[in-house]
Amino acid sequence: MRVIILRHGQSSYNSQGRIQGRSDLSVLTDRGLADAKLTGEAFQGLKFDKVYSSPLQRAQQTARTVLAQLGQQEQLQVDDRLLEIDLPLWETMFNQEVREKYAAAYRTWKEHPHELKMSLPQADGTERDFFPVLDLYAQATAFWQEILPQHQGQTISIVAHNGINRALISTALGIPAQLYHSIQQSNCGVTVLNFSGGWGENVQLESLNQTSHLGQQLPTHRPPDRGPRLLLIRHGETDWNRAGKFQGQIDVPLNDNGRNQASLAAEFLKTTQIDFGFTSPMSRPKETAQIILQEHPSLTLHEDADLREIGHGLWEGKFEAEIDAAYPGELERWHTHPESVQMPEGENLQGVWTRATAAWQRVLQQVGDTPQTGIVVAHDATNKVLLCSLLGLGLADIWKIKQGNGAVTVIDYPDGIAGQPVIQALNITSHLSGGILDKTAAGAL
DSSP: OEEEEEEOOOBHHHHHTBOOTTOOOOOBOHHHHHHHHHHHHHTTTOOOSEEEEOSSHHHHHHHHHHHHHHTOGGGEEEOGGGOOOOOTTTTTSBHHHHHHHTHHHHHHHHHOGGGOOEEEEOTTSOEEEEOHHHHHHHHHHHHHHHHGGGOTTOEEEEEEOHHHHHHHHHHHHTOOGGGGGGBOOOTTOEEEEEEESSTTSEEEEEEEEEOGGGTOSSOOOOTTOOSOEEEEEEOOOBHHHHHTBOOTTSOOOBOHHHHHHHHHHHHHTTTSOOOEEEEOSSHHHHHHHHHHGGGOTTSOEEEOGGGSOOOOGGGTTOBHHHHHHHSTTHHHHHHHOGGGOBOTTSOBHHHHHHHHHHHHHHHHHHHTTSSOEEEEEEOHHHHHHHHHHHTTOOGGGGGGBOOOTTOEEEEEOTTOTTSOOEEEEEEEOHHHHSSSSOOSOOOOO
């Protein structure tokens, strides 16, 4: 089952810097309407079995505009469980007003969102206490539990809001509520989730918050961001990726398609100011990085051995069928419980996690808090454990994250390197496929 999640286009309150919540006074701006039309164009070729929309007019207008482009208006269904987060004390206020009038609560909202509590006066003189983020997570969970059994093997879309979209993505993947702000949803940003089975079974985040169909190659910085941006990139394709052969720490070079993917990534990022570069020392990520940085000849490309791929030991150089025959049951365990597998004469995921996260911290220390942008080029398993660590996920969750060959992931540190990172976009492959779906080779690790 494929689920394509879309945030509504820019609204009047978005453009004014107001908090919207469940207020229905905000409508699409001209830009919001234009972006909804662009999104409809990007969705050409997709056939939706159902499109669910929030009842708020900014979301419905976006959904109807997109579906008009596709001639699929009859698939629209409005669902109250897609209402935006409920922030009644703050609705319609300017962001700056809330920061000043509700300083302590706003700080809780930013630093410990799951602990934010609001109290509403009741007609009988009492107050009703509730937790907006926790309630939103419960709302998202209820939505998934209801609709997943109805659409097995189908493609559906959800058109809603920044907050509820983040809660939907987070509850599907298991991202904890305290990291509510760790992912982002831009206006008309597109996220793709793939489900195999029902609620609580297999789910994969194929991509997060794609905006290139809007003419924004990467999501824009959100004010008042003042820290660095790291672009985590997987190397281009190798012949072993294409064949489905485990490569691990065997130094397999890029193939011609992989070099082309790196060139397309370079073209995709050519308008992005790149200030630094780090890579695994293995040839496939290193050549990918060199191709991307060819327009930046003065930059030094730093190598860190702890960014290298997982060591598959005796599995390296083998196809899955060969591994299954030689190590009965182990390949199935790798696919279902990867955290429990010790590669024969190789590594386990905990070892990769330990060294890769240490390398990431070294990169951050070298980059510092300066608002600059750079690339970190590594491998499938390396990137996946890094992203799981940033999203509050564990070793068992690596298959929930997709990293296509040549894909770009955007990670911001809006409060500096000591603050909470924000995954602005994940697994962008539009520069490779020309569309919103990842069509890169699945490949073995």
